[in-house]
Amino acid sequence: MDILADILKQAGLRSRVLNQRALYSPWALRFPCPRSMGFHVVTQGQAWLWQSESSPPLHLHRGDIAFMSRGTSHWVSSSPDPDLLKSAEDCSASAPPHEKAGQEPLVTVVSGAYQLWHAPIHPLFQDLPEWVIIHADRLSGVDTIQTSLTLLAQELENSEMGSEAIVRSILEILFHLILRRILKTSESRRWTLATQDPAIGQALQLMHAHPDKDWSLESLAETVGLSRTGFANKFRKILGDTPLHYLTELRMQKAMAALADSTLSLEKIAHTVGYQDAFGFSKSFKKMVGLSPREFRRKNEAEKALSWRFE
Numbered sequence: 001m002d003i004l005a006d007i008l009k010q011a012g013l014r015s016r017v018l019n020q021r022a023l024y025s026p027w028a029l030r031f032p033c034p035r036s037m038g039f040h041v042v043t044q045g046q047a048w049l050w051q052s053e054s055s056p057p058l059h060l061h062r063g064d065i066a067f068m069s070r071g072t073s074h075w076v077s078s079s080p081d082p083d084l085l086k087s088a089e090d091c092s093a094s095a096p097p098h099e100k101a102g103q104e105p106l107v108t109v110v111s112g113a114y115q116l117w118h119a120p121i122h123p124l125f126q127d128l129p130e131w132v133i134i135h136a137d138r139l140s141g142v143d144t145i146q147t148s149l150t151l152l153a154q155e156l157e158n159s160e161m162g163s164e165a166i167v168r169s170i171l172e173i174l175f176h177l178i179l180r181r182i183l184k185t186s187e188s189r190r191w192t193l194a195t196q197d198p199a200i201g202q203a204l205q206l207m208h209a210h211p212d213k214d215w216s217l218e219s220l221a222e223t224v225g226l227s228r229t230g231f232a233n234k235f236r237k238i239l240g241d242t243p244l245h246y247l248t249e250l251r252m253q254k255a256m257a258a259l260a261d262s263t264l265s266l267e268k269i270a271h272t273v274g275y276q277d278a279f280g281f282s283k284s285f286k287k288m289v290g291l292s293p294r295e296f297r298r299k300n301e302a303e304k305a306l307s308w309r310f311e
Contacts, residue, residue, distance in 0.1 A: 010254050012120075016114075021110075026077075027077065033113065038114055040111045047107045048076070050085060069130055134178065152170045200224075211247070
C-alpha cells in the first residue's frame, strides 16, 4: 500500500485545476483558500506572491513553483506594488480584458487547488511547512519536477486535442512530486524515514491496510519482529507518537471519510475502523474531532451546497 496515497485519500482530497491566467497590465489575483493545498507555477514573466497585505511579497520568476501546504488566503500580482491588492480580482473571475494584439503578458500563472474540506487530523499535515518555494534555478535538467514543468509549458504553448486532460494530469503529477520532495526535507522528513524503516514501515502498512483489526502494541511488535519496548521506542523516536495513538488518529480519519462519503450506519463504520460498537466509536470520535459522528455528518451535508466546495 502507498501510505501517502492512503493518507490523502482518507483526508478527502479533491483536486481542481484553476485556469491559466495571463496578466497584461499591473494586476493582482486573490486566492481565498482557507481549506486547500495547492500550488502556482509561473510559466512566463515574473510574479509576486503575497501571504498577507502587510508582509513583503515573495518574488517568483519563470519556472518557479510556490506550494501551499496549509490553506491560507493569498494574492499573486504582476508587480510588487501593494496598491494592486486593494482592487484584486477573485481567482475565479474572468481574466482582465487588457490584452493588445501581439502583446506579451507580464506574467502567466497556472494554478492547481487541492481541497481538504474537513481539517485533517492525520499528523502528517501538521508537519508540512505553510509555504515551500522551489526556484527554477535549483532544478536540474534531469529532475522529475523540471521534466514535468517542461511538458506543462509545451502543452500550454501548443494547445491541441486532449491538451486540457494532459495539463490536468501533469499538474496532478507535479503536486505529488512536490509533496514527496517536501516529505524528504525538514520536519516532514520523518515520514520518509518511517516508511523506509523495515519495522516501522511494515507497522504503518499493517495499520493502514487493516484499521479494523484489533491491534495491540504486543501484536504489532510481534508482527514486525521487535520486542514490545523496542518497537514502541523506535516508533516514538521516528514519528514522535505512540503506535496506538497513531492508530486512533488513523481510524478517526478513515471514519471522517466514511461519514462524509457514504450512508453507512454508525455501527457499520465503527466496525470498519476497529470498534466493537457505535458507543465506543462515538466517544473516541468526539474526543478527537470535537463533534459527535452524527453532528459531523449533518455539518458535512449542510456544507455540500456551498459553491466553493469541490465534489
